[in-house]
Amino acid sequence: MIDSVSSSKNNNTGELRSFGDRVLILVVLGFLLLLIVLGRLVYLQIYNHEAYQTQSLNNRIQIQAIAPPRGLIFDTNGRLLADNRQILSLAFVPDRVDDVNMLFDRLSKLIELNPGELRALEELVRGRPKHDPIVLKRDLTDEEQAQLAVNRHDLGGVVVTYETIRHYLYGEKFVHAIGTVRRIAKEDLDSLDRVNYRATQFIGGTGVERFYESSLHGSVGSRSVEVDASGRPTREQPEDLTPPIRGASLTLYIDSALQLAADAALGDRRGAIVAIDPKTGGILAMVSKPAYDPNRVLSGMNVDEFNAMYALRDKPMFNRAVQGTYAPGSTFKPVVGMAALSEKVTTWDEVVVDGGNFRLPGSRQVYRSWNRTSTSPGGHGRVDMHRAIYRSSNVYFYTIGSQLDVDVLGVFASQRFGIGRRTTYDLHETTTGVLPSREWKESTYGEPWYPGDSVILGIGQGYLSLTPLQLATVATVFANRGAWVQPRMLKRSDRYLVEVEEAPVARSAMLEPAEMAEHWERMALAMSAVVHRGNQGYDQNGTAWAYIGIDIPYTMAGKSGTAQVIESTREGEEIDDEDRDEYERNHALFIAFAPLMDPEIAVAVVIENGGGGSKEAGPVARAVIDAKLHPSSVVAQRD
């Protein structure tokens, strides 16, 4: 460095001055650039401060929706049927997982996972935002939680989240009585109120849960939360909390003791039971079997299991009580009888000779009695209306049916009993069944109504079909001596319900001729003879007496029915029911109400492919009525 100084000593001063000038240029340049920066800062921090202040607040304050707790459902005595519970679910966040398959392998070593889920999983990952957690398993057990917690370090991207789900205290025993919720699907989003359902995961799928969805759901709440950049809440702002409003709690007419008794009485058989309080129309019990456990569907069932269940021949998800339609068979005879009396087609005293066979004039077609054997055509001899009911004479009602115009019968059945109509106040799923008419047959089959159609309609066969709920309504109308009352689920609620637009139709007193009251009363008596007329000798007792009437401690009216599932293929050729395939056997039906005077309960029982109505369905109906009228005796029997 010494040499550099000495060698250029002569031009050093010039070089120095030039260097100094140029340093000054750079410093001034730097200063000017810095001034630009300061100007920019003034612009950002002072001039535009408020705009950025707002943006900063928007950044960190996020409004989060809080799902309202769903309203509770109680039975008529205030016993809880459906509430909500919290479960822990295992989920993973796709954008925090590098290799989904590897994670799945690791997880399945720790807890039980369904391999079928993996396929559906890839589908799920594709169609959704990467930061949304995808649930792998719901309702973790304590043990599974512990396994996951211990191995947390190996499971990047795995989160355990709380979910609130519906809980049905009686599981499958009540699933068709009160319905269930289901997960909100993509298709629902268009029809739902997006704001109110923002945090909601479930909506009513069936039954009361569906009908009263708006009221059960409640109103969404909100809270403002300070969130970090990844949307994770850091702290709540307590002053900004709008609590959600819990959904309305419903009290139903369903009587859980009765429901359980009905469920037990039906046992493992396929079928349905509906019990109605004739005074109010309240549905006291509604059983459909086979059923399924809604809690499993909500918490643990995977797609494969669900589809397998859905495809079962026995259709456990199908609510037979309101959607299943069955030929009413002989349970329809009292309706035909009342129509005939009302239309003055016959009287109580008119006698038909029942030799077991019936032929329409000019026709070779033979209609047979139910009690024929290989050696005898059966029949019940001289029968009037009363005897035709308690003996269930086919020939009598073939005769009446052939004399009664189908459309006249149809109007009567529809108006007085609600047959062929949806009449329930608060169920969406009910079907109408089929009440045939001339017009109906023309439009459905393109054929005219034949006299033969009227003959078999007289004994409740042919095109006619009713749901068990409609059958129970028929029983209710007989219990009320002709007064119809609208079946309903809801007894009361803890607040005003939007679904209740107008009060359900109350027990209707029809304006009718004075003699009709006597007809109703005598029909009720005839139906009580079905159960109580006994010890009269062979072929003289009520059809159900031997099965339920012998030891009955109260008065009960009923009517059995045995509905053919398949028609006899050829005339004269009858296959014994026992020899048929299980699914081709006759359906067993029974309608009943009790006590005879001032009835408290009306019941319909349908047992699919159950065989004889009196023998199979009768005892079930009695067990349900026992539970209502003599609960202690039922308990004693069970013990």
Added chain:
Amino acid sequence: MTEIPHPVIRNTRWINRIYSAHVDPWLVLGIVLVLALGLTVMSGTLGHAPSMLLRHVFLIFVGVTALIVMAQIPEHTYVGLAPFAYLGSVALLVYALFFGDEAKGAMRWIDWPLVPRFQPSEILKVTLPLSLAWYLHDKPAPLRISDLVVCLVIIGIPVGCVFAQPDFGTTVLVTTACLCVVFLAGLRWRWILAAMGLSVVGFIVAWRVLLNEYQIQRIMTFLDPDRNPLGAGWNIIQSKIALGSGGATGKGLGEGTQSQLSFLPEGHTDFMLAVIGEELGFVGVASLLTFFFFIFARGMTMSRNSPTRFGRLASAGFLMMFFGYMLTNVMMVSGLLPVVGVPLPLVSYGGTSVITILAGFGVVTALRGR
């Protein structure tokens, strides 16, 4: 500008040696102010990670030690070491290019045992001005064309390596600072004008041919940050929100929601200025910039007062690096320049930057003469 009186008595007790330490109090004052401000705000940002904070404090300590040590080394040692420093830097850059660690798509880092992970391009801030000064110290002003070509080669080799990593921001910054050295060494004005014309052409060529996807992406994002608010534009949007919401006096230390809630990425590294602006407001940022300018102006004065051409050029070159980094970072954070990933000297957390900068100031101090 006064200086500590030179100790007259030598060979006395060690305590007097400390007093005789060859440091510039004004320069040190500026540095201490910047470091203090940076550390104060960082302690809030890194409150959740005390180990990171401690590491930063440790690196500052190493840097200050380096400053003091470098300041004691006589000038002729630097002259003698300059060519070796140059060769060493180039070797490290080439090494990093082939064996370095990749981060964010660039081969920048060297991770050796016992040494903190570092970027060899950091060292260039000090070694390249020394090398240029070494070459130019006996070349008369104005420079001959041959000298200029040699200078461009000296600059071109290491800068080429940096560009290949690729590190666009550092490439531009180092080149600019080096050109300033050449300018200070006495470049004819008409050449300067010619170079400016050429650079316009060069810009167009670079845009079309040399820049790769991610560099163009960054520039495009700069031009229109809202184009992809969750992608690369996010940083600029969030840092502008941080600065703007800070207002005149800021939200208070540790109260910056943008940074504390990690809306602002790299809030403790490249975007540290936004955190300062959010928590201390315009007052805080303006103070910081004033301190920076004070350091720069004081350093340039020391450079001008240096008795040798080597000292003048080397220290001015380093100061241009320092100021250039600072200015680029500040303009980037305030949305005046594209996001180029340049740390704020002395303030940003991260690696060895603070050590090289402080060591560089040690060199500046050593070269100001006695």
